[in-house]
Amino acid sequence: MSSSFDRYQKRRLISSYFSVVLSIGLVLFLLGLLGMLVINAKKVSDHFKEQVVVTIYLKDSAKDVEIKQLEKSLALSEYVKSTEFVSKEQAAESMKAENGEDFMEFLGYNPLQNSIDVHVKADYVNETQLQAISEEALTKSFVDEVRYDNDLVTLMNNNVKRISFWILVISALFTVIAVLLINSSIRLSVYSKRFTIKTMQMVGATKQFIRRPFVWKSVRLGVIGAILAMIGMAIVFYYVNKTFPELNLLNNTVLIVALFAGIFMLGIVITWISTFIATQRFLNLKTDQLYY
Known part of the structure; x- marks a missing residue:
């Protein structure tokens, strides 16, 4: 027991x-x-912040030397993580793959522009810094436009x-x-x-x-x-x-x-x-x- x-x-x-x-x-x-x-x-x-892309659209008159100098200056900037040059032909191919049809057949020409996609470091992904980066890029005479999703950044x-x-x-x-x-x-x-x-x-x-x-x-x-x-x-x-x-x-x-x-x-x-x-x-x- x-x-x-x-x-x-x-x-x-x-x-x-x-x-x-x-x-x-x-x-x-x-x-x-x-x-x-x-x-x-x-x-x-x-x-996730660094997935935001700032796209710098270049004029057709932009010279290769000017584009390379801009890419080099961006790469050396403290706020840039990486850059990628996207030609108008590459942009057209991407759009064709996304939409499933060749829009150039209807238009007869490529209306897209050469561009540089810039991935900015996370600390600079805010309205003030991105606006300053955009204004700096627009000072170049061969830059036509700078775009980024401001609403997405704010959200x-x-x-x-x-x-x-x-x-x-x-x-x-x-x-x-x-x-x-x-x-x-x-x-x-x-x-x-x-x-x-x-x-x-x-x-x-x-x-x-x-x-x-x-x-x-x-x-x-x-x-x-x-x-x-x-x-x-x-x-x-x-x-x-x-x-x-x-x-x-x-x-x-x-x-x-x-x-x-x-x-x-x-x-x-x-x-x-x-x-x-x-x-x-x-x-x-x-x-x-x-x-x-």
Whole structure:
């Protein structure tokens, strides 16, 4: 009978430890993914901003030397990421591929213009900077027109600001929820040992002596949970980076390592503090209060 009861108690203990590790691991995993989003939010927004194209249309009278000089000066500009010369023939072929018909057969000539597509660096993708870039290009006598989607730029910048704000709010909220969930799991684990704590206290054990094994046990569980969370994060990072290689999510090694180290330390710190507070609470309770 005693052996059966011991096995039952052991199974309960293992189940309790497993639930604590699982809850810690899941919460830290989700917190790590949110951390990845925060770290890469600017990189993702910059990637989409740099897809905006400023098209410089050239007059038919523009000489090859003038065009090459303009391309070279643009390439050396601090605000330009890349440039591409698009001849009127290339533009016609692209339009033909998009529309599925050759408009030149109806017109008898090519009405399109040679142009230079300019991809601007993310920091310069705003109304003021793009307007200045446009005005600078128009000072060239062989430049006919400069076009870019101003409405798209405005919408994109407004959305980036709005999304960044909500990411910060959600991050703060989720961090609080993570601490509360882990703290709740630890408290339930310590609660099951409240009578053991009180018995040890009644035979003269000091609070520090009673608290130490609980703290170390919880810290070990926190470490295991953090390791599981980091394994999950590494898998997600790998597949996201493989799916979206253009974002280069894993290029910033220092921040990635700092994120993993932060998750690991968070698993230790939260479990340590939660266990300390939980054991302190039961140490301060009177014997008759343990039943409530």
